[in-house]
Amino acid sequence: MDxxxxxxxxxxxxxxxxxxxxxxxxFDSIPDEVRLNRELDVSEGMSELxxxxxxxxxxxxxxxxxxxxxFLGGGAYDHYVPSIIDHLISRQEFYTxxxxxxxxxxxxxxxxxxxxxxxxxxxxxxxxxxxxxxxxGSATAEAILMASRISRNKKVxxxxxxxxxxxxxxxxxxxxxxxxFVEISIEDGVTNLEELEDNLDNDVAAIVVQYPNFYGSIxxxxxxxxxxxxxxxxxxxxxxxxxxxxxxxxxxxxGADIVTGEGQSLGNxxxxxxxxxxxxxxxxxxxxxxxxxxxxxxxTVDADGNRGYVLTLQTREQHIRREKAxxxxxxxxxxxxxxxTIYMATMGKKGxxxxxxxxxxxxxxLADKIDELEDFEVxxxxxxxxxxxxxxKLAAKKVLSNLKEEKILGGIDISRFEEEEGILISVTEKxxxxxxxxxxxxxxxx
Amino acid sequence: xxxxxxxxxxxxxxxxxxxxxxxxxxINIEDNVESKYVRKDLNFPEVSEVDVVxxxxxxxxxxxxxxxxxxxLGSCTMKYNPKRxxxxxxxxxxxxxxxxQSDDDVQGSLQxxxxxxxxxxxxSGMDEMTLQPASGAHGEFTGLLIxxxxxxxxxxxxxxxxxxxxxxxxxxxxxVMAGFDIVEIDSNEHGMVDLEKLKEAVDDDVAALMLTNPxxxxxxxxxxxxxxxxxxxxxxxLYYDGANLxxxxxxxxxxDMDFDVLHLNLHKTFSTPHxxxxxxxxxxxxxxxxxxxxxxxxxxxxxxxxxxxxxxxxSIGKVHGFYGNYGVLIRAYSYIKTLGYKGLKKTTxxxxxxxxxxxxxxxxxFVLPYEENSLHEFVLSGIKQKEKGVSTLNIAKRLxxxxxxxxxxxxxxxxxxxxxxxxxxxxxxxxxxxxIDTLKIISKEIDDNPEIVQNAPHNTSVRKLDEAKAARExxxxx
Numbered sequence: 001m002d003x004x005x006x007x008x009x010x011x012x013x014x015x016x017x018x019x020x021x022x023x024x025x026x027f028d029s030i031p032d033e034v035r036l037n038r039e040l041d042v043s044e045g046m047s048e049l050x051x052x053x054x055x056x057x058x059x060x061x062x063x064x065x066x067x068x069x070x071f072l073g074g075g076a077y078d079h080y081v082p083s084i085i086d087h088l089i090s091r092q093e094f095y096t097x098x099x100x101x102x103x104x105x106x107x108x109x110x111x112x113x114x115x116x117x118x119x120x121x122x123x124x125x126x127x128x129x130x131x132x133x134x135x136x137g138s139a140t141a142e143a144i145l146m147a148s149r150i151s152r153n154k155k156v157x158x159x160x161x162x163x164x165x166x167x168x169x170x171x172x173x174x175x176x177x178x179x180x181f182v183e184i185s186i187e188d189g190v191t192n193l194e195e196l197e198d199n200l201d202n203d204v205a206a207i208v209v210q211y212p213n214f215y216g217s218i219x220x221x222x223x224x225x226x227x228x229x230x231x232x233x234x235x236x237x238x239x240x241x242x243x244x245x246x247x248x249x250x251x252x253x254x255g256a257d258i259v260t261g262e263g264q265s266l267g268n269x270x271x272x273x274x275x276x277x278x279x280x281x282x283x284x285x286x287x288x289x290x291x292x293x294x295x296x297x298x299x300t301v302d303a304d305g306n307r308g309y310v311l312t313l314q315t316r317e318q319h320i321r322r323e324k325a326x327x328x329x330x331x332x333x334x335x336x337x338x339x340x341t342i343y344m345a346t347m348g349k350k351g352x353x354x355x356x357x358x359x360x361x362x363x364x365x366l367a368d369k370i371d372e373l374e375d376f377e378v379x380x381x382x383x384x385x386x387x388x389x390x391x392x393k394l395a396a397k398k399v400l401s402n403l404k405e406e407k408i409l410g411g412i413d414i415s416r417f418e419e420e421e422g423i424l425i426s427v428t429e430k431x432x433x434x435x436x437x438x439x440x441x442x443x444x445x446x
Numbered sequence: 447x448x449x450x451x452x453x454x455x456x457x458x459x460x461x462x463x464x465x466x467x468x469x470x471x472x473i474n475i476e477d478n479v480e481s482k483y484v485r486k487d488l489n490f491p492e493v494s495e496v497d498v499v500x501x502x503x504x505x506x507x508x509x510x511x512x513x514x515x516x517x518x519l520g521s522c523t524m525k526y527n528p529k530r531x532x533x534x535x536x537x538x539x540x541x542x543x544x545x546x547q548s549d550d551d552v553q554g555s556l557q558x559x560x561x562x563x564x565x566x567x568x569x570s571g572m573d574e575m576t577l578q579p580a581s582g583a584h585g586e587f588t589g590l591l592i593x594x595x596x597x598x599x600x601x602x603x604x605x606x607x608x609x610x611x612x613x614x615x616x617x618x619x620x621x622v623m624a625g626f627d628i629v630e631i632d633s634n635e636h637g638m639v640d641l642e643k644l645k646e647a648v649d650d651d652v653a654a655l656m657l658t659n660p661x662x663x664x665x666x667x668x669x670x671x672x673x674x675x676x677x678x679x680x681x682x683x684l685y686y687d688g689a690n691l692x693x694x695x696x697x698x699x700x701x702d703m704d705f706d707v708l709h710l711n712l713h714k715t716f717s718t719p720h721x722x723x724x725x726x727x728x729x730x731x732x733x734x735x736x737x738x739x740x741x742x743x744x745x746x747x748x749x750x751x752x753x754x755x756x757x758x759x760x761s762i763g764k765v766h767g768f769y770g771n772y773g774v775l776i777r778a779y780s781y782i783k784t785l786g787y788k789g790l791k792k793t794t795x796x797x798x799x800x801x802x803x804x805x806x807x808x809x810x811x812f813v814l815p816y817e818e819n820s821l822h823e824f825v826l827s828g829i830k831q832k833e834k835g836v837s838t839l840n841i842a843k844r845l846x847x848x849x850x851x852x853x854x855x856x857x858x859x860x861x862x863x864x865x866x867x868x869x870x871x872x873x874x875x876x877x878x879x880x881x882i883d884t885l886k887i888i889s890k891e892i893d894d895n896p897e898i899v900q901n902a903p904h905n906t907s908v909r910k911l912d913e914a915k916a917a918r919e920x921x922x923x924x
Binding site for chain 2 (some may be wrong): 001002003005006010011013014015017018019021023027028029030031033034035036039040041042043044045046048049051052053054055056057058059060061062063064065066070071074075076078080082084085086088090092093094095096097098099100101102103104105106107108111112114115117118119121123124127128129131134135136137145163165166168169171172173175176177218221222245246247248250262269270271273274275276287295296297298299300301302303304306307308309310311313314315318319320322323324325327328329330331332333334335336338342344346347348349350351352353354355357358359360362364365370374375382383391396401409412416422429432433436
């Protein structure tokens, strides 16, 4: 099976127009020495029926969240996704379109981006948002590079309570620019602010904290704001879970210069880690806007004075500035940004709050119950959002494998990141009281 | 025609969602969280489900997708996006899995990813692949970091990356992000790498040459072996930008052209949809000697088990929070399995046939700056029309009036008033003829009534938009 329409007869007609005998003649420009003189070692093509049978059989080897109750989080959250989202983004006009190079024929995509930027700005409290970056990890890295360009400093104070993978991605990105990462340790699940203070000086490019942090805790943002204000050059980058911002005070109010993070929780399916989207927003300052990575949509007028949208401030970008661009960003996560836009519109003012509050209340209900158990302790019992860190006298691996036998994915074994021990448990509005009670009962019986 | 903003549909008290009532004992959040951390207000829309559906449907109607018609953007490879791939990427057993489930839980998905990377390695002639990069530019950056790490590991200092003047803008941008200085070299009169200039440009500081082959003019760099020797002789490496792999599948492989590192744009050659700008995937392939430097984790197969290998001390580290754009990878897998080796080769054949047919039909009306054989795309110049006061931008906008998307314009930079046309294999002869005829009509309009082209577009939902105003007075949110 293939997707070529032209028949052999039509191909012959086309060859005649071109003025060659055979298609092979056109490929003459490929020299013999680099020709592949055999068929590719790839299997035979399949019909649609065969393909679906083949893939379904492989997919059956997966354990999926359809049949298991999941308490897994760590940057990928199992929130409820309204049905209309997939229907709307499955309109071909959205998903089969290209980057809106010809604005007049791409007003749909461009207005969606504008609405996305508006709602991300509102949610974070910031003034300007870009059209999306690749994911939470790379967006964090881009934010740090941006802060380094603005402050002209290289030292980055990065909280150890920032997602371990984001820290690793940030270091990968920062290495060629000789960024000097200083990891600030954690105490009781939050960033050690004394240590942060000790490391602050006028050479600092950025302070990077997560809100809520990797362990689910709400950092002392008030204190962080104070520290930052003493050192004017240091920018504050807050990596925030947008769902939590339905309940929590926007980072701007705590002095954030750049807010970034993973947008998956806004209506994107769990999908084994991708495609997700990185979001990035900053304050309204020309120095900042000029250093933003990625695409930005803006409103303007057409030749008749009517409102319309275009990609704008493009002199920052690779296709114009090449080696002087702020980033190499080209393809972004536009369709995922569309998903998040439709999610934010659908949930709206009340829904954003309700999702956050239900997640909070259910998570705290569960944590309180677990904390009462003999063999388990909640490390950050009083200041978390919807994810918490437990330690246990039993082996975490064993606890999780026992739960799996009961069709429960009980959380993340934190030791996989080789820094701390315990289990990270995430609770969304999708979990029921029955599921929470069942988890407690099983833990108690261990 | 204009559609108002979703916030302007807001009516206090309207709701577009429903959740089950809270089933755990209610608590007062203000008792638990200090009030300074509790959000006071969120100015989001209050709209019904129908409001949302109508609004975004209306917006979609202002868009143009590849299902609407031809999308001849050169270098972008806007081919048909098969519907079955969409269905397969939505199989719940494949989508409802969490990135932190154990490898044992997700053997099905890991098998698919492993088979995909094995096929991509075979198609491109490389030894190992990482699926982590989420876009072409991300792939370039990853590939260049691998090169950087390799030299660092060998204790060799290399500072420069060479890019031809016809290269994609991402090439120099990615190289700078990876910490290199850029040396740009001019193309020769045939639109290819100028060997003499390349020889002058190379020295011991050169870490890599980045090349697209066929290049952005659609011309195959026939001296590729010699180019490779020139770079390898100074200890540099050869990087392949895979944006144009669809021109050579089954005919030639970058690995056999002596490229050391490459990225493949699965959203181009392997038909995954562009989504209005993303998501994409920029899988990176390397030759055996570069394997230790690939991002971690690396997907490994041992007997019949698949797992992620994290213990890679020489790895450049992670470039993505998880494993890459998995949903895009599933679609590419579905595409390759559908086509098989015969279908892949036929795809390339017809992409080249379609492009050459259009070139033959259009070279009389526009200037063809390079006579060389081209493969899957070609570049015309609008200089003749420009002399009559009509720019390539005007022509592009006029095409929109006829309900067709425009080619890539003003790129590559080596051609004045460039129009870079790539029809792809999925267009049939009638569609090609219609596009050809439209360009001929516009060409005639330029002679008879240039104003109608200069003032285009006339029939789109908005007329020509003021980009200067957008940049001068940024209006970036409501």
